[in-house]
Amino acid sequence: MIIGFDADDTLWHNEDGFQATTRTFEGLLGSWADPDEVGNRLFAIEKRNMNRYGYGVKAFTLSMIEAALDISDGNIDTANLQMIIELGHHLLDRPAELIDDVVTVLEEVGREHTLMIITKGDLYHQLARIDSSGLKDHFWRTEVVAHKDPATYSQLLSLHGVLPREFVMIGNSLPSDVFPVIEIGGRGIHIPYPVTWAMEHVDPDVAHFHSAPTLNSLAELPAFLADWV
Ligand SMILES: [Mg+2]
Known part of the structure; x- marks a missing residue:
């Protein structure tokens, strides 16, 4: 995957x-x-x-x-x-300050799967953070996009020859990381961050239409993926 x-x-x-x-x-x-x-x-x-x-x-x-x-x-x-x-x-x-367990989780998940970063935001700043994070070598591809909508995910996956059914997206935002990927036939796992930007808040009625697993922390990801994919 x-x-x-x-x-x-x-x-x-x-x-x-x-x-x-x-x-x-x-x-x-x-x-x-x-x-x-x-x-x-x-x-x-x-x-x-x-x-x-x-x-x-x-x-x-x-x-x-x-x-x-x-x-x-x-x-x-x-x-x-x-x-x-x-x-x-x-x-x-501000240097990229890593979330707990990131390195061990990427090592573990990377043994079985091919990893990508897909992040949105300012291109120059995001590239600088990817570099300063020290995580780059864990990833096959790192992509900075302007929007995280279904069309962008579709284009990105086809550019890299990845089929949606072979793709799982992990992220803290339901509207950016999870829903658009489900919409194009992939899967998404939600790992909430303690604070959410007001722009990323979701109407619970909308959230209800899509079923995406939620994990409490990144540390739960390797075991969850082992059963799920
Ligand atoms: Mg995010």
């Missing part, structure tokens, strides 16, 4: 950094609005910019700057704008 792994919040920590940065941003804008309002307005701007910028830290940083100007009615000072840019740099420069 070909086993695809999502990267952010599946192989390494990611969303915790965005959440911590959002809390700092809320503090910076504290004289103009309360934290909930700052967070909500930032999220609304991120969502509006999604089609322009795509995913990732650079997009998030531009949205923070826009939100700061918006929330402060243009009154935010340059020192605070500089601080926001630095928050973005800090997220970009």
Whole structure:
């Protein structure tokens, strides 16, 4: 089988950094609005910019700057704008911090199966993180895509000569890692991360249409796959 792994919040920590940065941003804008309002307005701007910028830290940083100007009615000072840019740099420069048991799990699963990374986000940043993770040698292919939709998975699998029925995708996001793969005839395993980005939340009614196994942690994957594929 070909086993695809999502990267952010599946192989390494990611969303915790965005959440911590959002809390700092809320503090910076504290004289103009309360934290909930700052967070909500930032999220609304991120969502509006999604089609322009795509995913990732650079997009998030531009949205923070826009939100700061918006929330402060243009009154935010340059020192605070500089601080926001630095928050973005800090997220970009953060080394890939691996999820528990990643290396042993990849070694074990890689003995039986061929492994790929399929991650979305900013190309340059994701390639840098794949390199800094030290995990690259475990993978046959590493792919950074703009969207994780059924069409993208289909194109990617056919590009690499992989049939959907031979493909299992592992990830923390149901709408990005699991549902689109099930839709094209592959399989998906959901391994939730403790915090989920608001954009990746799923309506439970939708989730109900698809049955995908959920594991509590990556450490459960080798034994589960041994029985399942
Ligand atoms: Mg993810």
